[in-house]
Amino acid sequence: MHRLLSLGLLAATVRVAYAQPDPIPVGPELPTEEPQPEPEPEPAAEGPSDEFGPLLLIERIEIGGNTATQDEIIERALPITVGDVLRASDKRLADARFKILALGYFREVTLAMQKGSARGKVILRVDVVERGTIVLNRLWFGTTTLSPYWFGADLTERNLFGLGVAIGGGIVYASHGNVDGSRNQWAGELRAADASLLGTRLGLNGALTLVHGSEAYRVAGDDTDPGAGELLAFPYRRFGGRTNLTYDVTALTRLSASMRIEAIKADLPVAPTRMLPDGRIVAIDLHLEPDNSTVTTIGFTYDRDTRPDPILPHSGYHIGFSAELGAAFSDYQFATLFGRYEHYWGLFDDKHAIAIKLAAGVVVGDAPRFDRIHVADVDRMLTPRALGLVLSAAEPLDILGTRSDKPTYGDLGGSATVEYAIQLWRGKGRNRVYGGDAFFGVGLWGLAETADLRARDASLGSSLPLDIYIDAGVRLDTDIGIFELTVANGLGRLR
Amino acid sequence: MRVWVIALVMLLAVPARADDEQVEQHTMRFIEKGDHLTISTGALAKLFDSKAYRALSSGFTSTVVIRIWIYPKDSSKPVAFVLVRRSVVYDVWDEAFDLQLDEPTGRKRVREKRQADALKRLTSIELLPVALLAKITVKQIYALAMHVELNPVSKETLAEVRRWLSQGTGGGLDRGGAFFGSFVSVFVNPKIPAADRVLKIRSQPFYRPGP
Numbered sequence: 001m002h003r004l005l006s007l008g009l010l011a012a013t014v015r016v017a018y019a020q021p022d023p024i025p026v027g028p029e030l031p032t033e034e035p036q037p038e039p040e041p042e043p044a045a046e047g048p049s050d051e052f053g054p055l056l057l058i059e060r061i062e063i064g065g066n067t068a069t070q071d072e073i074i075e076r077a078l079p080i081t082v083g084d085v086l087r088a089s090d091k092r093l094a095d096a097r098f099k100i101l102a103l104g105y106f107r108e109v110t111l112a113m114q115k116g117s118a119r120g121k122v123i124l125r126v127d128v129v130e131r132g133t134i135v136l137n138r139l140w141f142g143t144t145t146l147s148p149y150w151f152g153a154d155l156t157e158r159n160l161f162g163l164g165v166a167i168g169g170g171i172v173y174a175s176h177g178n179v180d181g182s183r184n185q186w187a188g189e190l191r192a193a194d195a196s197l198l199g200t201r202l203g204l205n206g207a208l209t210l211v212h213g214s215e216a217y218r219v220a221g222d223d224t225d226p227g228a229g230e231l232l233a234f235p236y237r238r239f240g241g242r243t244n245l246t247y248d249v250t251a252l253t254r255l256s257a258s259m260r261i262e263a264i265k266a267d268l269p270v271a272p273t274r275m276l277p278d279g280r281i282v283a284i285d286l287h288l289e290p291d292n293s294t295v296t297t298i299g300f301t302y303d304r305d306t307r308p309d310p311i312l313p314h315s316g317y318h319i320g321f322s323a324e325l326g327a328a329f330s331d332y333q334f335a336t337l338f339g340r341y342e343h344y345w346g347l348f349d350d351k352h353a354i355a356i357k358l359a360a361g362v363v364v365g366d367a368p369r370f371d372r373i374h375v376a377d378v379d380r381m382l383t384p385r386a387l388g389l390v391l392s393a394a395e396p397l398d399i400l401g402t403r404s405d406k407p408t409y410g411d412l413g414g415s416a417t418v419e420y421a422i423q424l425w426r427g428k429g430r431n432r433v434y435g436g437d438a439f440f441g442v443g444l445w446g447l448a449e450t451a452d453l454r455a456r457d458a459s460l461g462s463s464l465p466l467d468i469y470i471d472a473g474v475r476l477d478t479d480i481g482i483f484e485l486t487v488a489n490g491l492g493r494l495r
Numbered sequence: 496m497r498v499w500v501i502a503l504v505m506l507l508a509v510p511a512r513a514d515d516e517q518v519e520q521h522t523m524r525f526i527e528k529g530d531h532l533t534i535s536t537g538a539l540a541k542l543f544d545s546k547a548y549r550a551l552s553s554g555f556t557s558t559v560v561i562r563i564w565i566y567p568k569d570s571s572k573p574v575a576f577v578l579v580r581r582s583v584v585y586d587v588w589d590e591a592f593d594l595q596l597d598e599p600t601g602r603k604r605v606r607e608k609r610q611a612d613a614l615k616r617l618t619s620i621e622l623l624p625v626a627l628l629a630k631i632t633v634k635q636i637y638a639l640a641m642h643v644e645l646n647p648v649s650k651e652t653l654a655e656v657r658r659w660l661s662q663g664t665g666g667g668l669d670r671g672g673a674f675f676g677s678f679v680s681v682f683v684n685p686k687i688p689a690a691d692r693v694l695k696i697r698s699q700p701f702y703r704p705g706p
Contacts, residue, residue, distance in 0.1 A: 052604055053556070053584035053593045088584040089556045089595070098652050101687060104659040113554025115587050122554065122587060158659075189668075195659075209668040240668055251655040262668055308653035308689075316654060370668070388669040 053088030058124055059116035065128040068162035069105050074126060076199030077103055088113075100128065102251070105159045107131040133158040136481070140172050144383060144392040146216055146231075147185070150174035152386060156191070166193040166205075172386045179216050179393075182233035187211040187387035195246070203246035209387065211238040215369065216393045217284060217408075220275040231393060236266040236288070238370065238388065240295070252306055258299040258324075264368065265292050287369040287409065293331040295368055299324035307344065311477040312437045314353035314421070317343040326365065334365035351423045357443070360414030373413035375406065378445040380415075380488040381469045399468050406465040410447040415469075417443030424474070434477040441471045518695040523639065525701050531624035532565075532575075532631055532703075534639065538696050539618035542645050547691055551583060551592070551610055558582045559617050560644045565626050568636040568700055575626030581617050599624045633705045639698035644690035656687055 058080055063071045075081070077099045079092040086092065093111075100109045108129040113122045140152040152172025160167045169190040176182040193205030214233040221230035240262025247255045268291075272284040300323050307316035319341045326334040340359040347354060361373050375396055376382035383392035396406055419441035426435040446466040473486030523536040542559065543551075551557055559581045564573040580597040592613035596603045607613040631637065 050595075052582075052595045054586040054588065088554060088586065088593070089582065094556055095652070098648070098656050098687070102656045102658065111553065111555055113585075113587050119588050207668075211668070238668060242668065252651070252658065260668070305658060306651070306654055308650040308657075310654075310657055315650065385669060 051087040051089045055120065056086060056088055056113070056122045057116070057120055058082050058084045058086075059121040060123045061126065062123055063126045063128070066130060066162070068130055069128070069159060069164070070162045073103070073105075073162065073164040074100055074128065076196065078126075080124070100126065103164070105130060105133055105164075135168070137168070138170065140386045142383060142391065144177075144394065146177050146179060146182070146393045147174040147391045148177055150386070150389075150391050154189075164194065164196065166195070167191065170387055172389060174386075174389055174391055176214065176233075179231045179233045181235070182214045182216060183235055185213040185389050187213065187389050189387055196248075201248040203248070204244070205246065206241060206243040208241045209238065211236075211388050213238075213389050215286075215390060217272065217286065218274055218393075219272070222277050232269070232272075234266060234268050234286070236264065239263050244301075253304040254302075256301045256303075258297075258301065260295065260297045260299070260324075262295040263292065264288065264295065266290065287367065287372060289331050293368075294329065295332055295371075296327045296330040297324045298327050309477075311482050312421070312423075312435050312475055313342075313344045313355070314346045314350045314423070315344050317341065324371075326367070332366050332368050332371075334363060334367035334371065336361065336363045336367065336371060353421045355417075355419045355421070357417040357419060357441075358414070361412075363411035367411070369409060372409040372411055373447060375408050375410070375447050378413045378415045378447050379467070379469055380443070380471055381491045396467055397469075400466065402467055403465045406467070407447055407449050407452070410449050410465075412450055413445070413447035415443050415445040417441050421475075434479070436474060436476045438474050439472065443469050443471075445469055518697055521696050521698060523698045526622065527628060527703075528622060528624070530628055532626045532628055533622040533624050534563075534698075535621050535623070536698075537619075538641070539620060539643055539694065542618055542643060542692055542694060543614060544692070547645060548610070548614065551613060552585045554585050554587050556582050556584045557617070558646055560647050561620075562642040563625050564640045565631070565637055566640065568638060574630045574637070577623070577625050579623070583613050583617055628703075631703050633703050636700050636702045638700050641694070641696040641698075643694040643696065645692040647690040648687065653687065653689060
């Protein structure tokens with residue numbers, strides 16, 4: 001439409017006061033980029049003096065078009081209520097449409113005012129067009145030596161019975177390979193969430209997870225040996241739940257406090273050992289209590305996300321911290337601290353973007369194996385865990401030639417990435433695609449066991465288990481979802 | 496299966512290029528008036544489609560933000576910049592349109608009875624001062640760039656509307672991995688644009704003749 005309209009230009013009768021220089025060609029020799037303005041004088045922040053238009057009293061709010069979502073959910077989202085007196089240009093009225101869209105339940109929201117019962121009184125009419133609220137969060141599939149095939153999916157219904165409550169879950173199944181002691185693995189999770197309890201800034205969510213798995217560990221050979229013959233596995237079972245109380249400090253900032261209770265049953269070998277390539281035999285710590293054990297934790301999370309577009313970000317930042325503490329009645333006394341920071345800067349009129357992405361975590365104390373940092377958490381070129389299941393025993397690619405025996409689990413890890421994105425196109429979704437970016441990123445990752453760093457027989461530099469990863473691909477934002485096609489993602493399904 | 500889905504999406508993406516915003520070329524009038532260079536153009540007439548035109552009488556504010564730069568040929572460093580902000584709201588009881596016009600000459604509030612007149616107030620550019628003449632060197636060739644937005648949305652609001660995408664619905668036992676990871680989702684995914692409509696306009700090259 002936009003393009004058609006641009007063709008339908010007003011054939012303006014041009015009365016040239018300034019001669020058009022001839023033979024200067026029009027267009028091609030002008031700068032192709034929009035000129036970069038000097039710091040521009042934005043209009044003063046809107047205040048009472050900026051408001052104009054009639055003074056109104058909201059007499060009634062009428063809602064239409066919602067067949068599943070309850071009126072109350074929409075009314076709660078509105079920044080105004082019946083009885084409010086405000087100018088027609090009040091910012092709350094301007095924001096009203098976006099507050100409803102931010103629920104994520106509607107494709108379109110249209111607002112209009114009608115005359116009320118007396119002069120100055122108005123009826124606010126809200127018409128919505130609902131959309132499907134089932135989200136396919138994740139698809140798992142792939143093949144590795146450890147697990148010849150695995151598959152699974154994670155779904156959420158974000159607006160159950162129109163109540164504004166989300167319910168969802170995932171299930172994943174993985175067949176076992178030739179590792180002695182391994183078994184077919186599966187895991188399932190059920191979740192429920194209410195992001196706004198009774199319309200307040202408080203929210204509550206919870207999840208129940210059951211994991212029936214087996215963990216492989218190396219008993220001999222070199223870490224780079226991909227074969228299953230020098231691995232053993234032990235079976236385990238995890239069942240537990242986590243509940244989070246959230247508080248939206250602002251629309252972009254959320255605090256949450258959590259509690260977790262988990263029961264673990266692990267059939268551990270009596271005294272697991274590993275024969276090193278030089279013939280020495282060393283004990284292995286599998287970081288689990290034998291037989292039955294319990295994990296209870298309390299946690300705290302801070303999250304702030306200012307990216308205008310979280311899918312194809314070209315500006316803004318995302319910062320998050322999470323702390324968890326092994327609490328009373330736990331067989332594991334430990335603490336974890338995770339942090340991440342991503343910042344995006346637009347370049348060339350926001351058509352390109354450069355980003356730094358930092359993520360790090362530290363685990364202190366006697367943390368269970370599953371709470372430690374897995375190498376696939378920090379190296380994007382490895383198969384990520386699915387609902388806690390480890391699906392590959394592949395070692396990370398040794399690109400820098402640093403320490404070869406990088407740990408599979410560590411208590412100190414992180415990654416630092418620089419990413420450059422180039423806008424392929426942007427649209428309004430008329431052709432089902434809102435936009436696409438090509439990106440290239442290179443990152444440094446590291447994962448260590450602090451005990452290894454303390455007791456070492458080499459310099460700190462050569463003992464640090466650092467390496468790099470490279471990723472490149474395409475991100476697409478479409479009206480049926482978000483897709484990321486990357487080299488690292490491909491590698492993570494096949495190794 | 497996922498590969499097929501991605502291939503399909505990429506196939507659909509190809510025609511989406513045509514959906515991108517293009518810079519349009521418009522011929523404008525440049526007139527000296529007092530100490531200022533002024534412009535007149537009808538380039539904004541197509542800013543409003545029928546839906547946007549109907550929304551003028553909704554009782555909610557419609558806003559047009561116009562940014563104008565003048566820059567020398569072969570340069571992207573502007574010598575002048577002007578910001579114009581025009582808003583209108585319909586008074587359902589008086590059945591009139593109240594306008595607030597923030598222009599280089601100052602703020603004006605006017606009232607129009609007819610919707611077409613309100614639209615004209617929002618979109619007409621007649622003798623709009625865009626630069627001090629002292630900034631325009633005689634016989635130097637310049638061009639004018641204009642960026643027009645209908646109902647622009649702040650970055651904060653855009654972030655708020657799509658925030659649910661990155662918030663998720665809480666995690667289970669496997670939080671460490673999720674904390675480092677990224678996400679890919681499939682769902683019905685409406686997205687609001689940064690403005691209801693955007694026009695990017697460039698004038699013909701012009702110069703200021705000597706005395």
